[in-house]
Amino acid sequence: MIAEAFAEAGVEGFVHAREIGVDGPDAGHGADEQVVLASVFKIPVAVAYAAEVAAGRLDETGRTRVTPRYRIGGIGTAGCRDDVEMSWRDLALFMMSMSDNAATDVIFHRVGQAAVDAVVADLPRTRILGCCENLFDSVAADVGTDEIEKVLAEPTWELVDKLSIVDPERTTSSTPREITTLLDAIWTDRAAAPEACERVRAIMAQQIWPHRLASGFPADVLVAAKTGTLPSVRNEAGVVTYPDGRSYAVAVFTRSQSLDLRNPGADAVIGRAGRLAVDQVRRTS
Numbered sequence: 001m002i003a004e005a006f007a008e009a010g011v012e013g014f015v016h017a018r019e020i021g022v023d024g025p026d027a028g029h030g031a032d033e034q035v036v037l038a039s040v041f042k043i044p045v046a047v048a049y050a051a052e053v054a055a056g057r058l059d060e061t062g063r064t065r066v067t068p069r070y071r072i073g074g075i076g077t078a079g080c081r082d083d084v085e086m087s088w089r090d091l092a093l094f095m096m097s098m099s100d101n102a103a104t105d106v107i108f109h110r111v112g113q114a115a116v117d118a119v120v121a122d123l124p125r126t127r128i129l130g131c132c133e134n135l136f137d138s139v140a141a142d143v144g145t146d147e148i149e150k151v152l153a154e155p156t157w158e159l160v161d162k163l164s165i166v167d168p169e170r171t172t173s174s175t176p177r178e179i180t181t182l183l184d185a186i187w188t189d190r191a192a193a194p195e196a197c198e199r200v201r202a203i204m205a206q207q208i209w210p211h212r213l214a215s216g217f218p219a220d221v222l223v224a225a226k227t228g229t230l231p232s233v234r235n236e237a238g239v240v241t242y243p244d245g246r247s248y249a250v251a252v253f254t255r256s257q258s259l260d261l262r263n264p265g266a267d268a269v270i271g272r273a274g275r276l277a278v279d280q281v282r283r284t285s
Contacts, residue, residue, distance in 0.1 A: 009269035016176035017277035038228030050196035076100025216271025
């Protein structure tokens with residue numbers, strides 16, 4: 001049924017689901033395939049940030065400035081025309097709740113690549129190749145600086161096929177199974193100090209987007225998740241918690257056959273596939 005759902009939506013899809021804190025049955029489709037993370041990579045960045053706060057190396061109420069270096073367009077501080085001064089914790093909130101790329105890069109440069117790598121050290125197929133700034137630099141290298149705006153606003157397959165950011169072998173990537181493994185570690189206080197894991201869980205629960213993973217579940221199911229979007233790529237990974245108290249990590253990654261910037265069918269199948277996978281786990285556990 002999962003494969004059929006992806007096919008009907010016109011996407012190539014990959015999904016994995018498992019119950020949090022339980023060494024039991026799982027469910028998926030292409031769960032061990034290498035996939036482009038896009039902004040899902042912000043989950044380990046959030047863990048690295050929270051670990052720095054928990055260790056006392058970063059005052060989350062301290063303030064910092066988002067400067068023109070990070071003003072790359074898009075949502076949140078990335079789209080502001082003027083410098084923005086914010087606390088570290090509010091930058092983390094923007095990074096995860098609305099996927100603010102500038103907030104992400106300011107945090108990434110503060111905690112450092114090594115700290116982010118440490119979060120995924122036990123996930124052998126997960127690699128984080130820098131932050132959003134590095135991803136945009138790779139686009140410029142692939143198609144030239146004159147074509148960057150077109151790639152973002154009016155992508156064509158001629159341009160997209162040149163991009164390393166949509167090739168899991170050449171960009172930040174992982175597998176659905178490894179991402180649910182990371183989520184399980186966050187939800188069971190093993191990814192970092194318990195205080196840090198709780199901070200990440202709380203931030204992820206404030207995501208504002210309801211059109212992907214959350215769309216597949218009833219209103220009484222709590223969703224804490226992170227989206228990821230690039231030309232032809234739509235993803236979401238998170239944890240859904242049912243009224244009975246049981247929680248499930250689920251990660252859904254898609255590559256569309258369409259380059260439409262609005263693709264409701266591709267968005268919706270993330271929720272549908274996630275729900276099908278979770279339902280299968282619930283039936284067999």
